Amino acid sequence: MPVRAPRTPDPVPTPRIADPDPSSEFCRALYDYQSTDMSCLSFRQHDVIHVLNKVETGWWDGILGDARGWFPSNYVTIISAEEAAAQQS
Template sequence: MNSLSLLCTVQALYTFESNDPSSLRFEEGDFIDVLSKLSSGWWDGWCNGQRGWFPSNYVKIIKEYDGKSTKPI
């Protein structure tokens, strides 16, 4: 089984919609597992079985991990 390393779990403060196939769409209140962060403020995450990029200012951090947490894919 493959797995992804998690940096943190966040909760969406707002709904994010995008037509870009590399972006992650989510609804306000959704929980997102963060896999990587760019200095530009865009984060790579996993939500509702989908993976993609999203703006970090749309979310709040709920839990940070020690770098050893993983998510099966």
């Protein structure tokens, strides 16, 4: 049976610029996510995203490469900074 990506949480939070949390947190994408909103981050399965902020609605703010945006937290799993560094090298 094929694995389906989970349903994304609603609604997308209002974009805001905030200082990143001093403690680095990373996650790995479990599924592809293609955003249709300019404030959101698109990614592919296995991409490593630097998490900046988390909102209780299920949307997280993060950086992937040169892009920053909101993404659904139920599409990712938290990984250690060491694992993130190993995957990005």
